[in-house]
Amino acid sequence: MQLTPDEKKMLRGGQGAAVKEALELQIEVGRFFGAKRLVPISNAHMMGDIEVMGDSGKAFLQRMSESGAHCAVPTTTNARCIDFEYVEKLKQDPDEAAKERQLIAYLRKMDVITADTCINYQTLYQPHLGERVAWGDTGTVIYANSVFGARSNFEAGPAALAAGITGRVAEYGFQLDAHRNGTVLVNVKADLDDLADWGALGKLVGEAHQNYFAVPVFTGIKRRPTADQLKHLGASLASYGSMGMFHMIGVTPEAPTIKAAFGGGKPAAAMTITSRDIARVYAGYSAKNNPLNLVVFSGPQQSLFEMKNLARLLAGKKIKPRNQLFVTTSNGVKSAARALGYLASIEAAGGIVLEGVCFYILQNIGQMRVENGWSNLVTNSAKLANIIGAHKFNTILRRTDDCVHIALTGEDR
Secondary structure, eight states: OBOOHHHHHHHTTTTOHHHHHHHHHHHHHHHHTTOOBEEEOSOEEEOOOHHHHHHHHHHHHHHHHHTTOOOSSOEEEOOBSOOGGGTTTTTOOHHHHHHHHHHHHHHHHTTOBOOOOSOHHHHTOOOOTTOBOEEOSHHHHHHIIIIIOOBOOOOOHHHHHHHHHHTEEEOOGGGSGGGSSOOEEEEEESOOOSHHHHHHHHHHHHHHOOOTTOOEEEEOOSSOOOHHHHHHHHHHHHHHHOOOOOEETTTSTTOSSHHHHTTTSOOSEEEEEEHHHHHHHHHTOOOTTSOOOEEEEEEEEEOHHHHHHHHHHHTTOOOOTTOEEEEEEOHHHHHHHHHHTHHHHHHHTTOEEEESBOGGGOTTHHHHHHHHTOOEEEESOHHHHHHGGGGTOEEEEOOHHHHHHHHHHSOOO
């Protein structure tokens, strides 16, 4: 790789052992992907919870923090696996909670902002067109590349931290112009009225084109989508298709026209999505004659607008006894929801709002499923419906108001 004089100095240890190790890691990543150089970044966002990193990851963070590592650019953390106020209520392991606190302390010592959110692009930082960042969570990366026109690849936890420490990232993948052109034309002839509809659209496209470098180009969208709608679409595409980018004609910054979205080339494939296709997605889920006793709004975390809508749907109502409804959001959103009265409405109905976590990586989630008799998990998040299956849940994707109806009655419409 072609290194600058400053990078060569880093590699010789001129800025300390931690910077040297971080740069060595990035060079190896770059070599693996055929990168010719490193490029500067302005922001990093990393996975950094004990459930994902384990004891070895914790030891790595301890060693890096004790060797003087310090972030050169603003660096934030993704959702964690423990809400410390609910450790006892959720019967989580107190020893793992203690490790999580230690891990947070190591990160803060390195000047990492432990914001613990997977919606940093809504609540913390919005990069601009062409800006290079190093983000880790797949939902954050596809949003950065697509909606903002920024540049990032899926950066693993250590790689994202290394980027934060060095202020650099290897130039490959979506850092390059060559991979940012559209490859699949998606003609949308469907009414997308609910957030779950956008997730269902992402599921259909992602499952049909499972390729990191597949870049769908959406046309025919009947309305200008909101940030939350684009969030659910991107998270679903990344989950079902491992995709890191999409274009939407007249909406995303690199797609003012179809010609621009495809870089002057032609699509390698094309597909049409209708309202019937979306309906078939919902019809493909079944309760399998088991109770509908768990509803989850998570993956991604809820925005303040989503919290307001949930509060409206639950106002003055009560969740069915023995049913449970979980909501996950960031510290900032939960604080605002509390001040605005949304939190009180959700909790008065019997909902549990967890802060700074995502449901699918909750510590001890598998044991929780067994102890609470959770067979089915109902959600409006297509991403969560996909990934939580790893913990042996049977998932059911439903529109937002249908999810609330199930929480209140235990019955599907």
